[in-house]
Amino acid sequence: MNVALGGTFDPVHDGHVALFERAFELGDVTVGLTSDELAPETRHVDRYVRSFEERRRRLVEELEPLAAEHDRSFEVRELTEPTGIATEPQFDVLVVSPETTDGAERVNEIRKERGLDPLDVEVVDHVVAEDGERISSTRIVQGEIDRHGNVTPEREGRDPMEPVDDDGDDS
Numbered sequence: 001m002n003v004a005l006g007g008t009f010d011p012v013h014d015g016h017v018a019l020f021e022r023a024f025e026l027g028d029v030t031v032g033l034t035s036d037e038l039a040p041e042t043r044h045v046d047r048y049v050r051s052f053e054e055r056r057r058r059l060v061e062e063l064e065p066l067a068a069e070h071d072r073s074f075e076v077r078e079l080t081e082p083t084g085i086a087t088e089p090q091f092d093v094l095v096v097s098p099e100t101t102d103g104a105e106r107v108n109e110i111r112k113e114r115g116l117d118p119l120d121v122e123v124v125d126h127v128v129a130e131d132g133e134r135i136s137s138t139r140i141v142q143g144e145i146d147r148h149g150n151v152t153p154e155r156e157g158r159d160p161m162e163p164v165d166d167d168g169d170d171s
Helices: 014-026 052-070 098-113 137-141
Strands: 002-007 028-034 074-079 093-096 120-123
Touching: 002 014, 014 028, 014 052, 014 093, 014 120, 028 052, 052 074, 093 098, 098 120
Parallel strands: 002 028, 002 093, 028 074, 093 120
Antiparallel strands: none
16 A cells, blocks of 8 residues: 655654554555645744754654564655645555544545545544643644653743754754
8 A cells, every 4th residue: 555644743753653653554655744835834833843854854764664664665755735745646545643634635625626536544643741632743842742742841841943853852
């Protein structure tokens, strides 16, 4: 099977890893990574987002061992529009998180308009942090948690316009 998923992935966290794991369980994976222009448009909170090249490099570092573990191939492609690569005919499955199911429905509408079969949509539940709230990149950037969902001692947060490393620490 050919599996698609997409996002900004900055920073990559355990919730993203759950998405990747499920995708690799299903087949070969193509990850759409938001372009520098699209990334700010997909954020619910205005915050710093690393460059496409930096996000791509870190994403590949995360994907390589998972692909090897599942004996699958992967590709990372630039997303320049929200419906991204999933409207292309070669895909069978779209892996999404609960908050992006509306986008998956829109992808299938576009596919139908183009005479393509709809994608199977696999929804992967959120991964919960130790405080019971979901892990998110925004919470990491704000200094609430690290990438694994551990509550950080700096609960007052950080400047969301400043970069952090993937553990949630200042760069």
